[in-house]
Amino acid sequence: MSTVITEHCTVLEQLKENNEFYQSRDDILHDFYTELTRLQSSDAITFRQEIKKVTAILCTNILNLNELILQYFLDYFIQLLKQWSELTCLDDSNEVETFDSISIIFQWHTHCCSNELLVKEISQCLLTIGRIGKNMIISQSITAITRVLKVCTGIWNNSGYVFMQVTPLDDSIIKCLCGPYTIEVFAQFNLSVESGERTPAEDFILNGLFYHVSWMNRDAIQTRADELREHLLPSVSDLLDTYTTSYKEWSQSAIDIITTLTTSFLYSVQLTIVNDIHIDAQKHICDNAIRILFHTETPSMKLKNNCLQYVYMGTSNDKTLDHLKSQQLTATMFKILNMYKNEAEIQFNVYRILAAIMTEEDIKRLDDPGAIAKVFLDHLTEIKDRLGWETRIKNLLTSLKILLQHDQIRDEIYEQDGLPLFIYCATLARYDQIIHQRALENLLIMSFHEKVNKNLKQNTDLMTQVKSMSENSTEPDVQRAAEGLLWMLTKDESSKDSIDDESSENTYDIMISYSHKDKDLCFQLYDRLQKDKFRVWLDRDQMYGTPLEAMSNAIEKAEFVLVCMSDSYKQSGYCKMEAYYALERQCCIIPLVMKAQYRPDGWLGIIVTGRIRIDLLKYGFEDAYAKLMVEIDRNRKEKAKSSIMPQHDLLSASKPAHDLPSMSKPLHETPVKVDKRRPKVTYEAKQDHQLPLNIKEWKNDDVHQFFIKQNLKCFLPICERMNGALLLQLYQMCATNSPVMFQSLNNQLAMMESDSKQSTIEIMEYLQFLNDLKVFVPITIEKTETSDHRSAVCVIL
Numbered sequence: 001m002s003t004v005i006t007e008h009c010t011v012l013e014q015l016k017e018n019n020e021f022y023q024s025r026d027d028i029l030h031d032f033y034t035e036l037t038r039l040q041s042s043d044a045i046t047f048r049q050e051i052k053k054v055t056a057i058l059c060t061n062i063l064n065l066n067e068l069i070l071q072y073f074l075d076y077f078i079q080l081l082k083q084w085s086e087l088t089c090l091d092d093s094n095e096v097e098t099f100d101s102i103s104i105i106f107q108w109h110t111h112c113c114s115n116e117l118l119v120k121e122i123s124q125c126l127l128t129i130g131r132i133g134k135n136m137i138i139s140q141s142i143t144a145i146t147r148v149l150k151v152c153t154g155i156w157n158n159s160g161y162v163f164m165q166v167t168p169l170d171d172s173i174i175k176c177l178c179g180p181y182t183i184e185v186f187a188q189f190n191l192s193v194e195s196g197e198r199t200p201a202e203d204f205i206l207n208g209l210f211y212h213v214s215w216m217n218r219d220a221i222q223t224r225a226d227e228l229r230e231h232l233l234p235s236v237s238d239l240l241d242t243y244t245t246s247y248k249e250w251s252q253s254a255i256d257i258i259t260t261l262t263t264s265f266l267y268s269v270q271l272t273i274v275n276d277i278h279i280d281a282q283k284h285i286c287d288n289a290i291r292i293l294f295h296t297e298t299p300s301m302k303l304k305n306n307c308l309q310y311v312y313m314g315t316s317n318d319k320t321l322d323h324l325k326s327q328q329l330t331a332t333m334f335k336i337l338n339m340y341k342n343e344a345e346i347q348f349n350v351y352r353i354l355a356a357i358m359t360e361e362d363i364k365r366l367d368d369p370g371a372i373a374k375v376f377l378d379h380l381t382e383i384k385d386r387l388g389w390e391t392r393i394k395n396l397l398t399s400l401k402i403l404l405q406h407d408q409i410r411d412e413i414y415e416q417d418g419l420p421l422f423i424y425c426a427t428l429a430r431y432d433q434i435i436h437q438r439a440l441e442n443l444l445i446m447s448f449h450e451k452v453n454k455n456l457k458q459n460t461d462l463m464t465q466v467k468s469m470s471e472n473s474t475e476p477d478v479q480r481a482a483e484g485l486l487w488m489l490t491k492d493e494s495s496k497d498s499i500d501d502e503s504s505e506n507t508y509d510i511m512i513s514y515s516h517k518d519k520d521l522c523f524q525l526y527d528r529l530q531k532d533k534f535r536v537w538l539d540r541d542q543m544y545g546t547p548l549e550a551m552s553n554a555i556e557k558a559e560f561v562l563v564c565m566s567d568s569y570k571q572s573g574y575c576k577m578e579a580y581y582a583l584e585r586q587c588c589i590i591p592l593v594m595k596a597q598y599r600p601d602g603w604l605g606i607i608v609t610g611r612i613r614i615d616l617l618k619y620g621f622e623d624a625y626a627k628l629m630v631e632i633d634r635n636r637k638e639k640a641k642s643s644i645m646p647q648h649d650l651l652s653a654s655k656p657a658h659d660l661p662s663m664s665k666p667l668h669e670t671p672v673k674v675d676k677r678r679p680k681v682t683y684e685a686k687q688d689h690q691l692p693l694n695i696k697e698w699k700n701d702d703v704h705q706f707f708i709k710q711n712l713k714c715f716l717p718i719c720e721r722m723n724g725a726l727l728l729q730l731y732q733m734c735a736t737n738s739p740v741m742f743q744s745l746n747n748q749l750a751m752m753e754s755d756s757k758q759s760t761i762e763i764m765e766y767l768q769f770l771n772d773l774k775v776f777v778p779i780t781i782e783k784t785e786t787s788d789h790r791s792a793v794c795v796i797l
Contacts, residue, residue, distance in 0.1 A: 004035050005050045012057045021061050029069045036072065048094040051076065055101035061108060070105075074112050077102045078121050084141055085125040096140050103144035106151055113151040119168050122148065126172035133181030137201045146200070146208040157215040166220050169212065174224045177209050178231045186235035190242045193254040206257050214264045229277050236265055237281040240288040247295055255300050262306040266313065283323045286314040290329070293336050301343065308336075308349035315356035318517070321567070322596075330354065330362045351375045355399040360601040363406045364732070373412040376400050380421055390435065397425065397438035404445040405571045406602060407736075414452055422446065427465050433475040440466070440481035444573035447488045448580070448603075457489050484574055487548040511558035512538040513578040515568040518594040521616060522564055525592075528625060552581060560632060561587045563608065566595040570604045579607050588635050590628065592616055606737050610748030683708055683716055695776040698724025710772045714761050718748055731773050734766075742766050 008028045015023060032054050039047035055073065058065065080090065080099045090096045106112045113119075125145065129136045136142065149169075156164040176182075185205045192199070198206070213221065213228075243250065243258060250258075289307035314320040333350050340346040351372055363369055380396050383389045400418075403409045413419075425431060425439035446452045456462060466489075469482035510529060514522040526538045537554035555561060561582040569575045580603075582589055591600070591608040593615040600608055612631055616624040685708045692698060698706075703722050707715050719727060734741040746760050 001046065002035050002039060002050050004031050005054060008032065009053050009057055012062050016057070016060060016062050022064050023062060024064050026066055029063065029066055033069055033072055048092055048098070052094040052098045052101070055098050055105065059101040059104040065105070065109060070109055070112055073102045073105060074115055074118065077106075078115075078118055081118075081121045081125055084136075084139075085121065085128045090139075090141055099141055100144045103147040106148055110151050110155055113148055114155055118148075119152065122152065123169055123172040126169065126176040130172070130176035130179035133179050134184070137181055137185070137204060140200070142204045143200045146204045149208045150211060153212045153215060164215050164217055166217050170216055170220055170224075173209050173212050174227060177205070177213070178227050182232065183235055186232070186239060189254070189257070190239060193242065193246065193250045196251040196253045198253055198257070202257070206261060210261060210264045214260070226277065233265075233278045233281045233285075236261065237278075237284050237288070240285055240292070244288050244291045244295075247292070248297060252299075255303065259300050259303045259306065262303065262310070266306055266309050279317075279319050282314060282317065282320050286311050286320060286324060287327075290332065293339075296339075301346075304340075305345055305349065308346055308353070312349055312352050312356075315353060318567075318595075321356060324353075325357050325359075330358055333357075348375065348379060352395070352399050355403045358406075360406060360605070361732075363408050369408050370412040370416065373403065373409055373416055373418070376403070377413065377416055377418050377421060380425075384421070384424060390432065393425065393431075394434055394438060397422075397435065397442060401438065401442050401445065401573075402571055404442060410446060410449060414446065414449055419443075419446060419452060419455065423459070423462055427462070433473075433478050436469070437475070437477040437481045440469075440478065440485055441573050444481065444485045444488060445576065447485060448576065453489060456485075463489065480574075483548050484577060487552070488577060491552075505557075506559045507535070507557035508537045508554060509534045509558070510536045510560045510562060511554045511582075512536065512562045512564065513575060513582065514538075514562075514564035514594070515566055515572050515575055517568040518564055518566050521594055521621075524621065525562075525616070525625070528621075548577075551578060555582050555585055555587060559588065560635070561589050562628075563589055563591045563604075564594045565591055565600050565604060565608065565613075566593075566598055569594070570600065570602065576603065579604065583607055588639070590614065590631055590635070592624075592628070593618070606733060606740050606744070609733065609741065610744040683713065685709060691776070692724075693776065694778070695724040695728050695773075696778075698727065703727050706773070710768065712765055712769055712772070714749070714765055715745075715769060718745060727773070728777065731770070731777060734770055738770070 008031060011028070015021075036047065036051055036054065039050055058069075077099065080095055083095075084090050084099075090099060122145070129142075129145075152167075152169060153164075156167050182205055185201050188199065189202050189206070192202070239258060239261070289310040292307045293304055311324070314324060333354050337347060337350050340350075354372060355376075366372070376396055376399060380393065380400075383392055383396075400413070404413065422439045422442045425435055426443060427436075443456065447456060463486075466482050466486050469478055470486050473479040473482065512522055512526060522538065526536055529536045537558060539551065555578065561578075563569075563579055563582070579589075589608065589611060591611050591613045593613055594617070596617045599605075614624050614627050614631065618624075619627060683704055686705060689702075689705045691702055691706060700721065700723055702724060703719055704716065706727075707713055707719065719730070722730070742761070742763070745766070749761065
């Protein structure tokens with residue numbers, strides 16, 4: 001025992017009893033340093049006992065510590081840390097307590113944790129913990145490591161105000177989190193949620209390591225995020241499972257932990273990724289997140305916001321988005337809106353989710369479709385000039401792009417002066433290229449609106465800037481978006497002059513119009529067509545920096561245009577531009593379904609109405625390819641048959657530039673059969689038949705009787721297999737875009753090769769159909785229709 005140390009400790013205990021803290025007594029500190037140095041070299045056992053007493057009293061802030069004693073403690077702490085890392089334990093209880101006391105001292109003297117040697121040893125220790133696991137995490141010393149780790153993180157992130165630069169601990173922390181025992185700690189937490197006290201192991205993983213991850217440099221964490229998702233996402237899913245079933249029993253401490261954890265996975269690790277790691281866990285997390293939002297007893301509004309963020313981020317992954325759409329969540333989201341009317345952030349996130357999951361039918365059912373547009377436009381107006389809000393601006397523009405696929409919302413955005421906002425975002429110099437690109441793409445989609453197109457053309461400043469970006473931008477994405485917008489605004493009579501130019505020979509057999517998200521399947525199709533000697537045009541590399549004349553020329557010079565339909569195709573302004581140009585050029589369009597159970601609606605549904613669709617996923621690639629060959633052959637024969645020319649010219653025209661490949665090998669042992677002429681079907685009126693007032697209750701026979709009794713039998717070949725719900729969809733499509741649908745119905749009727757004497761639908765019959773069916777359409781749906789039949793007649797005529 002050291003008499004000097006004992007006497008000084010007695011004095012300090014008296015000061016502590018009198019609440020006299022932060023005293024300046026360098027004489028005592030000097031004596032401590034001298035005596036401890038002597039004992040350390042002469043009497044190891046006594047030294048460990050005495051330094052335990054000294055650090056125990058000094059960690060209470062009874063004295064202002066000087067650099068002499070702090071450096072001594074730092075050197076000894078590093079020595080203990082190295083010993084613990086090498087032996088995986090501290091044998092002596094005095095060392096364990098001293099280790100803990102010095103870590104407390106470092107909480108008050110944080111500059112000690114900037115020491116390079118200390119950081120290096122902490123890094124090595126974390127790597128050992130990740131490798132060894134349980135023996136080190138359950139030891140008493142883990143609390144001291146957690147404490148010092150928090151101090152280091154606090155130093156590097158400037159006390160919690162900014163994200164850190166890359167730090168020496170980043171790599172070791174990620175490896176430690178990916179260690180074998182981390183999952184066991186999650187499982188342990190699942191069983192201890194009722195307790196208000198966290199175990200040292202839980203505190204180390206959840207409040208130490210994850211706290212650092214939450215402040216890691218954004219670029220650095222993204223290079224390692226896959227590892228964390230792969231290792232821990234199922235554990236996060238299990239934790240949310242536990243919460244949804246037992247949330248009433250959770251302590252506030254446990255709720256704080258799950259809130260912090262979900263925040264880390266949202267903003268640091270991120271939930272959704274392209275390569276679909278643990279996709280089932282991602283879907284399950286979204287499902288649980290929605291359930292938690294209906295827990296009115298959940299006290300943490302931050303956790304609820306995190307849940308909505310999880311669902312929103314899920315919409316950025318195609319598979320998770322398909323899952324969410326399959327749940328038919330639109331009504332659920334509106335319930336959540338009503339539950340949290342005063343929570344602006346929740347309201348905003350709900351609208352972002354709705355933007356991603358709503359269908360054309362959902363949009364038409366909205367009482368006020370302008371409300372959803374207003375939410376996004378108001379928020380963009382509010383934050384567009386705020387520094388540091390660029391990520392939110394990018395996400396807003398993405399949500400608006402998804403909404404713009406719906407013509408009704410597009411028109412609302414125009415009416416609510418959304419156009420100047422897009423122009424502002426596209427041209428503000430301080431914004432980065434992603435904001436410029438997304439704003440330009442939104443302007444491209446808006447330009448399909450006639451008034452918008454005219455407005456943009458008259459904006460000479462904008463036209464000058466867009467032209468400059470299309471020619472001089474060093475960013476390929478920006479350049480392509482600017483080129484697309486410029487092409488839409490400047491295509492003039494020169495592009496229309498060649499519409500009737502029948503003398504031009506086809507340079508290509510096929511032009512493939514597709515979304516880059518569907519590239520794998522499209523490239524497979526392209527390669528197969530090339531193998532079979534078709535001349536195919538496909539923008540394989542998205543043709544960044546190449547004028548869009550190449551695309552328009554390909555459409556003009558192609559015999560067939562394959563429209564590769566999917567959600568991403570419909571949302572793309574470039575794809576819409578290609579599809580509309582193909583329609584304008586009166587090209588032979590063959591729709592291909594690129595996504596399981598995809599049903600085109602809106603503008604895309606109108607374009608492909610009446611055309612035979614080939615589902616590449618439903619039939620499998622080989623069978624679908626065979627069907628494509630049949631459809632190409634059928635269209636060539638139809639074209640040859642409808643041509644009015646001398647017999648020798650007819651024979652010449654019927655011979656295509658490319659012969660179809662021989663499908664010598666049976667597909668699934670079943671030869672492909674070409675559709676034959678449709679047999680003549682006789683329909684008879686039933687005198688005692690009564691139509692249900694609700695069209696949705698109509699069966700197939702009710703549809704037949706409607707057309708027979710209204711003397712509209714010309715519709716029967718097209719509608720013979722429809723029930724009331726499908727007939728209602730046809731009515732809504734006709735009411736939305738009457739002229740195009742009139743032409744589409746007649747095109748389909750002509751392609752069906754019916755034995756019916758009448759092969760066209762007359763204008764009066766078409767208008768009678770709309771008028772007679774209107775009485776059976778539910779009022780709520782009828783209110784959403786905006787068609788003007790009088791103007792439709794003018795257009796058709």
